[in-house]
Amino acid sequence: MHIPKLFQKLYSFYYDGFTKMTVGKTLWIIVFIKLFIMFIVLRIFFFPNYLNTNFNNDQSKSNHVRQELINKSN
Amino acid sequence: MELMDVSLVDWSRAQFAMTAMYHWLFVPLTLGLGVIMSIMESLYVKTGKEEWKKAAKFWMTLFGVNFAIGVATGIILEFEFGTNWSNYSWFVGDIFGAPLAIEAIVAFFMEATFISIMFFGWKKVSKKFHLASTWLTVLGATISALWILVANAWMQYPVGMEFNPDSVRNEMIDFWSILLSPVALNKFFHTVLSAWVLSGLFVMGVSSWYLLKKREVDFALKSIMVASVFGIFSALLLAFTGDGSSYHVAQRQPMKLAAMEGLYEGKTGAGLIAFGILNSHKKSYNDSINPYAFKVEIPKMLSLLAYKDPNAFVPGIKNIIDGGYQTHNGVALSFEEKQARGKAAIQSLANYQKAVNAKDTVDAALHKAQLKENYAQFGYGYLDKPEELIPHVPTVFYSFHIMVLLGLYFIALFGLVFFFSYRKKIEQAKWLQWICLWTIPMGYVAGELGWAVAEVGRQPWAIQDVLPLQAAISSISTNSVKITFFLFLVLFSVLLLAEVRIMLKQIKKGPDKVV
Numbered sequence: 001m002h003i004p005k006l007f008q009k010l011y012s013f014y015y016d017g018f019t020k021m022t023v024g025k026t027l028w029i030i031v032f033i034k035l036f037i038m039f040i041v042l043r044i045f046f047f048p049n050y051l052n053t054n055f056n057n058d059q060s061k062s063n064h065v066r067q068e069l070i071n072k073s074n
Numbered sequence: 075m076e077l078m079d080v081s082l083v084d085w086s087r088a089q090f091a092m093t094a095m096y097h098w099l100f101v102p103l104t105l106g107l108g109v110i111m112s113i114m115e116s117l118y119v120k121t122g123k124e125e126w127k128k129a130a131k132f133w134m135t136l137f138g139v140n141f142a143i144g145v146a147t148g149i150i151l152e153f154e155f156g157t158n159w160s161n162y163s164w165f166v167g168d169i170f171g172a173p174l175a176i177e178a179i180v181a182f183f184m185e186a187t188f189i190s191i192m193f194f195g196w197k198k199v200s201k202k203f204h205l206a207s208t209w210l211t212v213l214g215a216t217i218s219a220l221w222i223l224v225a226n227a228w229m230q231y232p233v234g235m236e237f238n239p240d241s242v243r244n245e246m247i248d249f250w251s252i253l254l255s256p257v258a259l260n261k262f263f264h265t266v267l268s269a270w271v272l273s274g275l276f277v278m279g280v281s282s283w284y285l286l287k288k289r290e291v292d293f294a295l296k297s298i299m300v301a302s303v304f305g306i307f308s309a310l311l312l313a314f315t316g317d318g319s320s321y322h323v324a325q326r327q328p329m330k331l332a333a334m335e336g337l338y339e340g341k342t343g344a345g346l347i348a349f350g351i352l353n354s355h356k357k358s359y360n361d362s363i364n365p366y367a368f369k370v371e372i373p374k375m376l377s378l379l380a381y382k383d384p385n386a387f388v389p390g391i392k393n394i395i396d397g398g399y400q401t402h403n404g405v406a407l408s409f410e411e412k413q414a415r416g417k418a419a420i421q422s423l424a425n426y427q428k429a430v431n432a433k434d435t436v437d438a439a440l441h442k443a444q445l446k447e448n449y450a451q452f453g454y455g456y457l458d459k460p461e462e463l464i465p466h467v468p469t470v471f472y473s474f475h476i477m478v479l480l481g482l483y484f485i486a487l488f489g490l491v492f493f494f495s496y497r498k499k500i501e502q503a504k505w506l507q508w509i510c511l512w513t514i515p516m517g518y519v520a521g522e523l524g525w526a527v528a529e530v531g532r533q534p535w536a537i538q539d540v541l542p543l544q545a546a547i548s549s550i551s552t553n554s555v556k557i558t559f560f561l562f563l564v565l566f567s568v569l570l571l572a573e574v575r576i577m578l579k580q581i582k583k584g585p586d587k588v589v
Contacts, residue, residue: 013190013194013195013198014190014194016194016198017190017193017194017195018194020194023135023138023139023576023580024138024142024193026576027138027139027142027143027576028142030142030143030569030572031142031145031146034143034146034565034569035146037565038146038149038150038153042150042153042558042561043153046157046554046557046558046561047153047154047156047157047558048156048157049156049157049160050156050157050158050160050548050550051156051160051163051164052156058241061164062164062240062241062242062243065160065161065164065165065242066239066242066423066427068161068545068549069161069165069242069420069423069545070420070423070424072456072544072545073416073417073420073455073456073545
């Protein structure tokens, strides 16, 4: 198939699909709000990766976890 | 054990449990309803009858609602791993990371590609291509579940890895033994089948509502027939894989099995509790108080199910702590012996690092060998007393028994509905329609209870025998976990309400208007 024609077909496939949605529109709004809350609000402000935030490289991360594992058994 | 904030572990556990339980409200309907709508579309393609197309499109709409609301709710669990359970995440990174990465790349993109054809392509692609896309969407969702369940099974039965004391990580040495571990395979089939059963109940319940309202009768009758046949098939296989689960639990997590049955003193030819009430006066594994206030037992059945031998010895909680009984691996170690080995392993880890820092290769090799020798009991080094090994018995016991009773009830219900449907009497059987309608929530309850058995039953372990929760947790503030707990509670509750509201609206509209 001719490449530009393929893209044109794909574009019209998705364009028609999205514009003719009924309940789908509400669902997409919910999905976007949910993803925004999860990835922008929760992930950044409430769920920093503990090791990535506090340590710069794998060596310091493994040293920290090793020390934690040793200390927690005492 | 160093002084630690116990409430941090409890709140982190509660948060993880809440997130996982909410996530599991969405997942099973996606897995099961996907198969039912695919079957209906297959019937449409085979027969050319428009009513099957209408049925497939209607259930597809409800599938879409559930999929959209539920999608990505599981990602929160990964956030929690990185923040609350960072020791665990580091410790298992390579093993846990691989299945999750495959899940994200292969399965997610597979779903994302074909789901658009499924929803947008009815008039754009051929019937067969559309049907293939529908099945591939469902297959993608199921493969997603496979990888997550493989990761979970590894935590229950860690195989295919070797601990590297330099990186302090478990490194994958055998991908196939992780993927094809009998626990992983059984867990996958058992979990997916439970989703299929739930979806059968859902379709029967919603269709019964139409019959009660005397609406969409032909559509409802067809849907009930498909759902009841699908449900019988799924529920019987579910029971079969449940039997497989009990066998694997007996071999690899005997404490979980003992808690499931409230079995404190082991016995040969142990009976299965068909119905029982635990004695609330029993406070210790070591007292002589009868653990049951009341029980109805099937003789020798527990031995038969757990060890395929009606006269096999099934260890109770006390035996597992005291050790000394025969297992397939030799004589069971006592708690004290395992604890000593665990402490030796942790000490070897510390000594190994000291030797490496001192560039003493001989000493390092010696400590590394000692660590390897005792690594199977590594986690016991964090436990102070034997009671810490025991999961909350009432939660596990009642969850297990209610789940099993519900499973048997579902088999009977599917059979009954199929019988009435086959005899063309279902339309008149109002009582059965009401039962079907009110059984929908029970399908969800059974699924959640199943996870409670699997996860509460393996406490105190994050990774069976290797890492308990208190060693897996990050050193973070309890307050931050409390705040995010309530944030999630609100977020998930809103999502759930939105799902129920949109779904009810679509159901009330009925297939004619929705399609």
